[in-house]
Amino acid sequence: MVAALALTVDGMRKAGAAAQGGRFVVLFDPNSLIAAIARSGDRAAFAALFDHFAPRVKGLLMRGGTPAELAEEVAQETLLAVWRKAALFDPAKASASTWIATIARNLRIDIARRETRSRLSQVYEILDEERPERPDETLSGAERDVRVRAAMTQLSADQYRVVELAFLEGFSHQDVAHRLAIPLGTVKSRLRLALSHLRGKLEDLR
Amino acid sequence: MSVAHRPSDEMLASFAAGQLDEGLAVVVAAHVEMDHVSWRRVQELQAVQGALLDAIEPVSMDAGPPHSRLVEPDKLGVDRASPGGEPGLPGVLRPYALGPWRPIGIRIALRRIEVPGAEARVFMLRAGPGIALPHHKHSGLEWTTILSGAYEHEYGRYAAGDFDEADSDSDHTPRVDPIEGCTCIVAMTGNVLLQGWLGRLLQPLVRL
The missing domain is CATH 1.10.10.10 (Winged helix-like DNA-binding domain superfamily/Winged helix DNA-binding domain)
Known part of the structure; x- marks a missing residue:
């Protein structure tokens, strides 16, 4: 009985210590972060998404030969678009990474072709909205x-x-x-x- | 709609990666909008980009999250592409200015699509039932998506939703469906060399 109580208390103390440290290790879950932005404009969720994805968007663009400064700008604008469009994200349609990669692609085109007023990113957005008739789509x-x-x-x-x-x-x-x-x-x-x-x-x- | 002719995977990959000239991309997009197989393929290729994003080595940002620029997030639907556009035309043409239909021959009309910054010229072509389109050769690319009706040439019959790719090796004379006629959207790079009496008649009018 005493031993059991001691164990429980010990367990509670450990849990308390972990909670005080505030460092529960959870899997990075972008879907719930995007949902939190859509629901309540959660700035902490935005910061977490930014810290994860902005350096990756920048890395992907630089790997493709985009100069660092432009890659940084596209990465900033991409995450800002994630903030603005959070309510439009549908986890059944694509993963967060795929959604963010398409936003980055569109912004990269908009920014790179700024002087010619490219409309290509609108074309991609329309295609995402207007899916053709699909007789037997079973896969989300x-x-x-x-x-x-x-x-x-x-x-x-x-x-x-x-x-x-x-x-x-x-x-x-x-x-x-x-x-x-x-x-x-x-x-x-x-x-x-x-x-x-x-x-x-x-x-x-x- | 039963589509028989589609762009290659490599072409759809270039489209999905945003690497195509905008004029060529518009014609591919018109096909993708009409064909669920290519549409799904583009979704898959976009998922490839998502996977590459996950696997890439991050490069640290110079600036942190732009908290000062976080305005109220959009409510659902606000950021969606605006509806409208001409009925009967592909939705992907909505962002572009379209010229009037201009007759360029007997029962053939052409309508320009203004695609700023594109290398390729883009236009719609409408041909009456049964006519033979001018015999022509190319010095560049000619990509076509059939919007309605059909035509036929030595590589087969191309009907609504089909995608047709001709390059400088091609030398063909499409014959338009005898009942339905044909309306298509075309992007061309380089020059088209129209041949025969009709071609010579059209050349200065079309300025292709």
């Missing part, structure tokens, strides 16, 4: 997202590298060939192979 966007990730882990290192470079801004297939010091034909065939591998994996899972 979020499930599709999970499966794409699973399929990507099965790409060879060479294929992954080509996919990565081919998706980054400003790299033509010719640039990819130059950076990887492989012939253009090899870039094209690796990319085609990687994309058809992804397609095959996704169709298996459908």
Whole structure:
């Protein structure tokens, strides 16, 4: 009885210590952070999202050859758009990372093509809204997202590298060939192979 | 709608990554809006970008979160693309100014789509039933999405929602469906060399 009580108290003390430290280690959960912004304009949630995603958006753009200053600007604007559009985020349609990556793509286009008043980002937004009639869609966007990730882990290192470079801004297939010091034909065939591998994996899972 | 001809995965990947010339992108977007298979494919390719974002090495920001710029978040729906546009036209054309239909021949009319900053010229083409479009060759790319009706050439029949890609190797004479006619949206780079009497007649009018 005493021992049991001691154990309980000990347990409580430990829990108290952890709570006082305020450092519960929880998995980073962007969906609930975005939901908190949508619900109540939660600035702490915004700061957490910013700390996680802004350096990644910046890193992704710089990897694609965007100068640091411009990458920083796009990253700032992307997270500001996440704040503004939080209520539009639908976790059933896509993961937070995919949603944020498309916002970053659109803003990168808007900013890079500012002087020509590009409307391409509006075109992407309209496409996201106006999905065509789909007779037999069984997979939600979020499930599709999970499966794409699973399929990507099965790409060879060479294929992954080509996919990565081919998706980054400003790299033509010719640039990819130059950076990887492989012939253009090899870039094209690796990319085609990687994309058809992804397609095959996704169709298996459908 | 049963679509038989689609852009390659590589082309959809370039589209999803925002790498296409805006004029070419508009024509791909018109197809994607009409075809659920390509639409889903684009979603998958966007998910690839999400996965790359997760895997990338972060680069630390010079400035922290812009708290001073956090105004009231949008309420649901406020930030959505504005509705409207002409009925019967693809939604993806809404951001662009469209010229009037101009006849460029007998039962052929053309309507310009102003895409600022694009290298490709973009236009809609409407052709009456049964006519043969001018025999032509290209020095660049010609990408087409069929909006209604159909045409046919040596690579098959192209009907509503189909995507057709011709390059400088192509040398074809599409024949328009004898009953439905055909309306399509086209993006072209380089020059088109129209041939024959109709082509010579059209060349100065079309300024392609």
